[in-house]
Amino acid sequence: MSLAELQELERTSVIGSYARLPVEFVRGEGSRLWDVDGNEYLDFLCGISVTSLGHCHPRVVEAVRDQVGRLMHVSNLFYTEPSMRLAQKLSQSSLGGKVFFCNSGAEANEAAIKLARKARPAGEFVVALGAFHGRTYGSLSATPQESKQAPFAPLVPGFRAVEATPEALSAAVDQRTAAVILEPIQGESGVHVLSEQCLQAARDACDEHGAALIFDEIQCGMGRTGTLWAYEQAGVRPDAITTAKALGGGLPIGALVTGERLADVLSAGDHGSTFAGGPVVAAAALAALELTDDPRLLADVQQRGRQLADGLAQLAHVVAVRGRGLMLACELDVAAPEVMRTALSQQRLVTNATGPTTLRLLPPLTVSAAEIDEALRRLAAALEG
Numbered sequence: 207m208s209l210a211e212l213q214e215l216e217r218t219s220v221i222g223s224y225a226r227l228p229v230e231f232v233r234g235e236g237s238r239l240w241d242v243d244g245n246e247y248l249d250f251l252c253g254i255s256v257t258s259l260g261h262c263h264p265r266v267v268e269a270v271r272d273q274v275g276r277l278m279h280v281s282n283l284f285y286t287e288p289s290m291r292l293a294q295k296l297s298q299s300s301l302g303g304k305v306f307f308c309n310s311g312a313e314a315n316e317a318a319i320k321l322a323r324k325a326r327p328a329g330e331f332v333v334a335l336g337a338f339h340g341r342t343y344g345s346l347s348a349t350p351q352e353s354k355q356a357p358f359a360p361l362v363p364g365f366r367a368v369e370a371t372p373e374a375l376s377a378a379v380d381q382r383t384a385a386v387i388l389e390p391i392q393g394e395s396g397v398h399v400l401s402e403q404c405l406q407a408a409r410d411a412c413d414e415h416g417a418a419l420i421f422d423e424i425q426c427g428m429g430r431t432g433t434l435w436a437y438e439q440a441g442v443r444p445d446a447i448t449t450a451k452a453l454g455g456g457l458p459i460g461a462l463v464t465g466e467r468l469a470d471v472l473s474a475g476d477h478g479s480t481f482a483g484g485p486v487v488a489a490a491a492l493a494a495l496e497l498t499d500d501p502r503l504l505a506d507v508q509q510r511g512r513q514l515a516d517g518l519a520q521l522a523h524v525v526a527v528r529g530r531g532l533m534l535a536c537e538l539d540v541a542a543p544e545v546m547r548t549a550l551s552q553q554r555l556v557t558n559a560t561g562p563t564t565l566r567l568l569p570p571l572t573v574s575a576a577e578i579d580e581a582l583r584r585l586a587a588a589l590e591g
């Protein structure tokens with residue numbers, strides 16, 4: 207079907223909750239996408255940090271093909287091998303506790319919220335201004351953004367948003383706090399790195415008052431910043447992390463991973479989800495995690511990240527570059543949404559504007575040095591146009 211036909215179907219049949227750009231993609235491979243007219247694009251967004259191993263990574267495709275033809279679903283009333291192996295690998299590669307699977311990032315945060323509340327009944331949550339944790343009621347209540355929350359009030363009570371500063375975070379935590387929930391690097395608000403002091407202050411306050419420190423690594427985890435998890439670089443160990451987005455290598459899966467202390471808070475019947483940890487998505491995620499937890503790949507992410515950040519800083523109209531590894535944003539002195547649209551339609555470079563002057567770049571972790579140079583040339587042209 208043509209783009210015009212899809213747009214007509216959308217107009218008549220799809221709830222208008224998304225503002226789509228006028229491109230119909232039909233195929234992807236590595237860092238490239240192709241539209242319905244056969245035009246080739248460089249993808250520096252990865253479906254918002256989902257296809258981080260490039261499109262249709264052969265090992266992920268093979269894992270899915272192999273599993274999908276044998277067994278797709280039996281529910282969590284029974285055992286299947288992929289989710290058990292994935293849980294072991296996730297735990298061993300992070301906090302060493304236990305894993306709860308779900309189907310998205312918001313659900314991973316829901317699970318974290320429920321777990322923290324069970325650990326400290328009726329406890330409250332401290333979150334940072336500018337945070338994004340998802341769109342379900344719990345995760346939305348943890349997302350202190352007026353435009354996202356206001357139409358859906360009343361929200362879940364017990365969430366308090368404070369500035370992401372060491373002082374504010376320390377002051378906000380007390381004996382009633384169930385958890386502090388933080389993105390080590392805030393993604394949706396435009397790639398804002400929380401300082402080590404901030405994360406350490408939250409750690410100290412949680413230790414002092416017996417609260418849980420939960421890091422939302424849904425966007426910044428899975429190798430995006432050049433270590434498997436972003437917390438590794440901050441040198442602050444949380445009590446639990448949430449992951450999703452790139453975890454499934456392109457398929458929908460989320461997970462809450464705890465450390466030892468919170469591993470046995472939830473028990474049978476406390477929480478669940480029909481599709482969670484199904485064999486097909488778990489097989490995909492196991493392949494994705496094995497590919498990502500690779501010192502060579504992670505070293506490449508750091509090197510390519512420096513190349514991209516340095517290149518961006520040289521471009522006209524770029525006034526600042528923020529981020530870590532291949533999770534970067536540049537601040538422009540021109541309108542970012544317009545640059546994003548020009549880059550897409552005229553330069554065939556996929557990027558994302560997170561605000562009026564902020565352009566976010568999330569290229570595949572497998573991107574080559576030559577592809578970064580090419581993207582920088584295309585972005586330079588879009589900035590001039």
Ligand SMILES: *Cc1c(COP(=O)(O)O)cnc(C)c1O
Nearest residue numbers: 310311312338339340393424425
């Ligand atoms: C995308 C995102 C979420 C929500 O994930 P969904 O899969 O869209 O529910 C939560 N937290 C962060 C940091 C995210 O980037």
